Amino acid sequence: MATTLNLEQMKQFVRDHFEDFVNNGILAPAVTGYIVSRTGSFFWPFAITTVVAVLGSLSWIFVIGSVKQIVWAQPKGSNLAQAAGTA
DSSP: OOOOOHHHHHHHHEEEEEEHHIIIIEEEHHHHHHHHHHHHSSHHHHHHHHHHHHHHHHIIIIOOOOOOOOOOOTTTOOOOHHTTTTO
């Protein structure tokens, strides 16, 4: 099955997967190992992790704001609960 992506969709795809790779896979252990090898201590990796966590929390509070559930309207004649097998 062929998929057609426009340029913006492709940029977003690459950006999302690059961020996953860097943020979750390679960057944190590599930086931690480098800092520990240079300093001989885990203090600075823990300090950097703490700062990143605090900045992330503050960003969630002040940038994202409150998160509310979206209630989607069901199309007429549709019984999604029955189709999902939960009814």
